Amino acid sequence: MKVFAIGTITSPPTAEQQQQIMPKEVPHTLQLYLDGKIEQFWFRQDRPGVIFLMSVASVEAAKAEVDRLPLTEGGFMTFELIPAGPLAPLGRLIQGG
Structure with a gap:
């Protein structure tokens, strides 16, 4: 499942x-990337x-991962988690064809 965090x-x-925090935050984030849990990441403008595009089993799994980040644990950052999937209505365009 894909989740935007x-x-x-x-x-x-x-x-x-x-x-104190950033020397822990950056390696933790990079490890999530290397583990395939974060596919892409961006700074907000x-x-x-x-913003992380995550590949995880569930929204709960995404929450568990971002909750362990040092900035989140320290109360400095919060995450909104948005599940995403294929654009299912497009299937109607190819049915019967």
């Missing part, structure tokens, strides 16, 4: 907190945060 920084960490 839209992360928003809700409480920006101080410079000191960033120095509208506000501080990230």
Whole structure:
């Protein structure tokens, strides 16, 4: 299943907190990518945060993964999780053909 995980920084960490958290956050995120759980990732352009396209078994599995990220655990970031799938109505265009 594909899940868009839209992360928003809700409480920006101080410079000191960033120095403590980011050396853990980046490797954790990269490990999720290497494990195939994050397929693509982007920085948000509208506000501080990230967008992950995740490949996971369920929305609950996506939540479990992003909840373990240091910024989320520290209360600095929250995620909105949106399940996505094929554009099923397109199938009507090819039925009977």
